[in-house]
Amino acid sequence: MATFQQLIKPAQPTAKDIKSRRWIYIPYDRYTDRTGPLTEQAPEATGIVIVESTAKGLRRPYHKKKLVVLISNMRHFALEQAAKGVKVLYHFSLTSHGQALLELQQARKLPPLTVMTPAERELRLDLAQAESQGLQLTYAEDTTWASTPKDFLDTYGPYKSGKQYVMDRFYRRMRQKTEVLMANAKPIGGQFSFDAANRNPYKNQVPIPTPPTYPPDAITQEVIDMVEATYGHHFGSIENFDLPCTQADCDAMWRFALEQLLPTFGPYEDAMRDDHLQLFHSKTSVLLNLGRILAMDLIRDVEKASNEGRIPLGSAEGFIRQLLGWREFMRHLHEQTDGYRLLRGHIPDEARQVNQEVSPDQTAEAKQAYAPPKKQADPYAGATPSALGAALPLPAVYWGVKSGLHCMDTVVEQVVQEGWSHHITRLMVLSNLANLCGFSPRELTDWFWFAYVDAYDWVVETNVLGMATYADGGLTATKPYVSGAAYINRMSNYCGHCQYDPKKSLGEGSCPFTSLYWTFLERNEAVLGNNFRMQMPYNTLHKKSPQELVQLRTRAAEAVAHLQSFKRPKY
Template structure:
């Protein structure tokens, strides 16, 4: 890494730096000096420690572009801080972050380190283990969030099993507390949510601006070379990498969305296209989750545009609801349930063993095949709630093996290429198919975790185990988010380019989504038939003749068998 190493090594901390500065540990997802302990003193009085851990990168077959955008931003952030006068101790280690910090603190005689409380449960556990072994570390509040733990507790109280946690209540409270899109203690426009106005399919009504690209500089090219040599067996590709990796580029990335995409974001928020995969979505989630952009800054920028009527209120509110509502709500729920482990104590477990992850202090030499093993008491192993008793192995289509389902094949190809797709394709294509078929919620969660560039435990676990698969039994959603082919056909152009007919539910050429939908309802009627939001489909199901039900079951079984007939790649 000559380009980066030469620059970062030229100003190694001196003994005087170590003695006279306040030393701050920067987690791998908090690259910001706009809030937190970095803002508490001048750069000349500040030192930061950054660990680039091979053990963490090898923990899962993380998408190559996730590693590229994370490591490149990490290195650029280090150089940005050094240019401001901050003393930078950048450490490459084959060990976990906690073990690396412990060794570094002892070797360099570092004083107690300050760190914003890590967002990821995994890193919190890692640091706690190191602290028990002697690491001197002081955790302070993570001020990159738009809300506090107390905000959540003031809304719902402490977590209780069996209690419903619907996001709308939290979102309303945060709107009232912050004054965002509020006037005279009332929501601007008279409604808290304009979700109903944000459900139009896209049919080329307005042109879609071309997002800016950020070609890799010398440092990013070095990172890509590192990934191809050290993590070549990982998921995805580094080809055509163009994500922002400097603070200035991240800011430019956001301004483009604000100026060019936000005006039409809300209207087409739920639309899906095979020729315009991004549509009007911002793709800022990866930068938010790295700390490069701050949620409250983005929320205020969008609210300002709405105040001047530069963008439709429905677009502004839809974006703000995702950040101030859903994103904050999910991270609190993950924290309050200990990564869904408290939920798993009460929800039926999957019958299939879960993957066992390496110990946090183990130094893997290579990523191993992602295969299930016996259940483990490892605190890093993921929770496995499965309220609908789903346990079938996740099929090869999620690894890019063509299934013949155009929607699935298109979205998975995008994920392999970009490590990203927008929230409706995640929910109503990828997760919809898994839920309808009864594929393991834990395996789907783990797949999202390594396949997406914006995935961390606090966001992926509650979203997939909760909203996407209903594995939590309805803790976060009032019904499973499932559909047959009709929804996909209405909201996308996928079906027009598919070999299957969305208007046929059985027989040759029929789209399997519809038969899978009805058999899903039939299979889970003891659990779901009394759900007030599913009364209409269950009424329709009861009217189907025995002969039609047999045909639907047969078609659904054929579809599942077809998906499971392909060999799944291992990582």
């Protein structure tokens, strides 16, 4: 820390600086001077406050690389602003951000601080608590986003419990509003989405560029040493850290993705490999979620490259849909539902009624699973919807204990090492297994929250409780995203390196995913049986003999018992 403290010391403000400058609090996920309050006056008229909070770092066993990339970017951003003439109050605190700001404002006689409305609900609550004790803040719009709350409300109206929210409507509206990939008010290429064409497995059809690395400088190395000393008991490996931590490196990472990866991204965005873990994914989500790069800048870059013929339309649209569509949609839904806390029950009324009518033997479980959420004393406590009644504890495989399932072991090992894996491994391996086995959606959400470098509450809660596990009963997805071994075998090379045979559902060497899939359908037929998108698998299920169903249940139970037999690490 000595190097950073020495470098930042000249930027410390005098009493005159505090009186004469506009003071802006920089949240831990908004390191940008390309939009927002920092752009509204000259650096010589600006002061910023940054809090490095040990209490926040200890709230969860955050992946050590997440802490490094966040704190190192925080320190580098402070130095970058100092180099431009901004005065910097960089404050190390054992307390929360809000409490630290309150104490700092009182001790240094700071004027009211301007802050872009924080992205994380947790930080908004923390600041609100400090405001109730006297902290003076003025909130500015968070212009790092590509849309506004009004865009969401204009699409769907005010949030209403039981209503279904399909992302496609919002995405189309945003395409029309921004005119991205549009011509004469119509989508270029004749359709808004090319998702159906972007589902090819990767079998070495084209070479994969080698991503650049960003070795730690002296400041990042100090952060690595500090994280190992302070948070060494946390999840994940800190070895071989190579994520960007300066603005220059963040921009370079995006340029590489734009020029080298995105031209081939689309067709293989759903592919999975154990020998090419990143494939053509940009890995820029961590930088986006820190504010180091801005969504609309990326969207415009990709649109321009597509218009110039440097990126095929399918690849460009697939990437833009993730940013302009899904990312924005999920953050709005999180805000509108207060992180799912405003759900009247855990599933929409229609699904609750089906469950009660079709499955009276599950009434006691249903009453507990579908009851309106109780008012919680802890405002930070996460919402716990579980439309399918899933409640088993998350097993040790998610902490890196080898299970023998090559797909799971491969993906979890990547998460342990990198704090990252791409979106299909998150959905169709990690979340798929949890869904099929009936593991707690809340526990899975919390695991994603601390295990991934790009995870924040607005990202994980709607994505995992919604799309990934169907815990919200269909608020964001028209059906659960579940599959047996066939999908994993088709879209990856995992199965060819596994002890289990994806083509066998029963008997020695059979892949547990398949038996788990059929028992998942059987177990949840009361809720899912009338879903029009589930009719084909249910028709197949109903053709199975009673004897085979018993065998499938037995094999699935063995798989769950095996996963739960390992001791889970504690943090």
